[in-house]
Amino acid sequence: MIKYVLWDIDGTLLNFSLAEAKAIRACFEEFGFGDLTDDRLDEYKKINMKYWKALERGEISRQEVLEGRFREFFEKYSYDTRRVAAFNIRYQENLGKTYVFNKNAYEAVRYLSKNYIQFAATNGSAVAQNGKLEGAGLDKIFKESFISELIGYEKPSYEFFSYVFDRVGSTKKDEYIIIGDSITSDIAGGLRVGIKTVWFNPEKIDKPDDITVDYEINNLIEVKNIL
Ligand SMILES: [Mg+2]
Known part of the structure; x- marks a missing residue:
């Protein structure tokens, strides 16, 4: 059947969890943001999950997920929010190299x-x-x-x-x-x-x-x- x-x-x-961590840590190094602590990584994962669930419910657009999650995360820890778009692009590329x-x-x-x-x-x-x-x-x-x-x-x-x-x-x-x-x-x-x-x-x-x-x-x- x-x-x-x-x-x-x-x-x-x-x-995904391991690949995500590797890809974000690679971006942190490239962007000169210093070491990403486990606590901050966990916080990012929570923010990311929240945005994907909102997308599944049709409440926000895909682009709002991809950049919005990093904007919220950057704002929370005072990273440069002007670099959100570039960061997301590199993140997608790094994610594609990691499995x-x-x-x-x-x-x-x-x-x-x-x-x-x-x-x-x-x-x-x-x-x-x-x-x-x-x-x-x-x-x-x-x-x-x-x-x-x-x-x-x-x-x-x-x-x-x-x-x-x-x-x-x-x-x-x-x-x-x-x-x-x-x-x-x-x-x-x-x-x-x-x-x-x-x-x-x-x-x-x-x-x-x-x-x-x-x-x-x-x-x-x-x-x-x-x-
Ligand atoms: Mg899945």
């Missing part, structure tokens, strides 16, 4: 490649996402990568998935499954358009009561039990 697998990238196949696989990610994708057609379905910028996918060699396995910046819509919007169905060439919902770590973008999006969902939950956090998932896995190798 299932023919097409849609993979979330950040936090699912790739460890760290999550445990068993490559094995899972390789395993599925025998029987399924796989795609990336990711919220992010083209520079960063394409860079990571190429670096990790995933672009050679995936038939196509769906990147929200290029589509003009984010997961969990209906429009994002509608674009995917058009490009894949099938609107049969029972032929699709999405695998991702985010309840608010991957699972909510999958539920919205009526395709099967796999929630990757490595930290074993509690599932919100109002959300149903078809499958929950804590280790990516468990896709072998599903597909």
Whole structure:
């Protein structure tokens, strides 16, 4: 029944947290901002998450996320806010050069490649996402990568998935499954358009009561039990 697998990238196949820290620290050095302490990095991550959630809810634009998060962070710690735009551009480039696989990610994708057609379905910028996918060699396995910046819509919007169905060439919902770590973008999006969902939950956090998932896995190798 299932023919097409849609993979979330950040936090699912790739460890976004480590890549993010590396990319920001590289920017801090380039911009002469000094060492980035763990406390400040944690604060940035909180601010960043807040902006992405607002984007998922459709409250702000993508550009407001990319620059707004750094503006708020810079203001909080008195870094030069005039350098926000340039900093973000370099950050995207550095992010594109940095990838760290999550445990068993490559094995899972390789395993599925025998029987399924796989795609990336990711919220992010083209520079960063394409860079990571190429670096990790995933672009050679995936038939196509769906990147929200290029589509003009984010997961969990209906429009994002509608674009995917058009490009894949099938609107049969029972032929699709999405695998991702985010309840608010991957699972909510999958539920919205009526395709099967796999929630990757490595930290074993509690599932919100109002959300149903078809499958929950804590280790990516468990896709072998599903597909
Ligand atoms: Mg994710």
